Amino acid sequence: DSAGHPDVITLKALEDRYIDHQRGHYKPQTAESNRMHLNTIVKLLGPDTLVDRLTAPYITSKLEAEPTTYNERIRRFKAWIRWAYRMDLVTDIRYIDKLQPKKDDSVRVKDANKYLEHEEISALLEGMKVERWKLLTEFLILSGLRVGEAIALNDCDVDDSIHVTKTYSVMVRKISTTKTATSTRDVDIQPELADCIRRIRKIVKTSEMQFGYRSDLFIPAFRGGYIEYYSYYEYVRKMSEHLIGRRITPHAFRHTHTAMLAEAGVPLETISRRLGHSDSKITREVYMHVTDNMRQRDRERILHVKIL
Numbered sequence: 001d002s003a004g005h006p007d008v009i010t011l012k013a014l015e016d017r018y019i020d021h022q023r024g025h026y027k028p029q030t031a032e033s034n035r036m037h038l039n040t041i042v043k044l045l046g047p048d049t050l051v052d053r054l055t056a057p058y059i060t061s062k063l064e065a066e067p068t069t070y071n072e073r074i075r076r077f078k079a080w081i082r083w084a085y086r087m088d089l090v091t092d093i094r095y096i097d098k099l100q101p102k103k104d105d106s107v108r109v110k111d112a113n114k115y116l117e118h119e120e121i122s123a124l125l126e127g128m129k130v131e132r133w134k135l136l137t138e139f140l141i142l143s144g145l146r147v148g149e150a151i152a153l154n155d156c157d158v159d160d161s162i163h164v165t166k167t168y169s170v171m172v173r174k175i176s177t178t179k180t181a182t183s184t185r186d187v188d189i190q191p192e193l194a195d196c197i198r199r200i201r202k203i204v205k206t207s208e209m210q211f212g213y214r215s216d217l218f219i220p221a222f223r224g225g226y227i228e229y230y231s232y233y234e235y236v237r238k239m240s241e242h243l244i245g246r247r248i249t250p251h252a253f254r255h256t257h258t259a260m261l262a263e264a265g266v267p268l269e270t271i272s273r274r275l276g277h278s279d280s281k282i283t284r285e286v287y288m289h290v291t292d293n294m295r296q297r298d299r300e301r302i303l304h305v306k307i308l
Helices: 011-025 028-045 056-063 067-086 094-098 107-112 118-127 131-143 147-152 191-211 229-244 252-263 268-275 281-303
Strands: 161-164 166-169 174-177 185-188
Touching: 011 028, 011 067, 028 056, 028 067, 028 166, 028 174, 056 067, 056 094, 067 094, 118 131, 118 229, 131 147, 131 191, 131 229, 131 252, 147 166, 147 229, 185 268, 252 268, 252 281, 268 281
Parallel strands: none
Antiparallel strands: 161 185, 166 174
């Protein structure tokens, strides 16, 4: 059996080795997420393709798609093959240096697509007809929580502040610890968020009486239990396309929160602590994009200052 020898191993066999390693060293949801992404790459390259037959032109031709999708797949592919090299499962990976990211949209265009402007927020919330999804959307925009963090909240986690200590993994449908150590945090509640919380509790109480269940969750599904993430995900994508002309995912609400805080003059370090991470490239990009726009607006206002 040559499947285990360096360079003679197939991509499918190498994928299996990698996922076994992931499951032994990372959280279940992280390993499952990596498995799904890697499985797509292996299907595109061919499960029975031998590692020693891989070339940069072949990989590029198979993984080409939208620039951002291609670049992400190349990043994941490189990490996978470098791991295989460290494990002595392959011996020659020099070709990966030839795999270069494709030119992407400008930072300005990309950043603008990561969050909603105020008029887009209003249009989306006003157009959402499913009240629970509307309230969850408002809660995410006003708090900056990840969707999994919001789904995992117990009612007792929300009092004078929001105590984020766990998350719901949509991959394995289980509660686990927060994404990172810095993700465990207390989120201060501003007045508008407090009002949203009151309305969420009201609709949850009404549902409990209507359907005859009791839940310890802050915002459970319509008939109790954890919210079905993918139902919400599809609803957001469908409604955003209809109401604001472009598809977004629920994670855009977290970036929208970043943009709102930036517009309010909140320092980047404070925003990072509220969001629960020590460093985030996307958060910095959104922050800088918003503050650049603010400076441009200030310059335009100054141009109109005159004596007469």
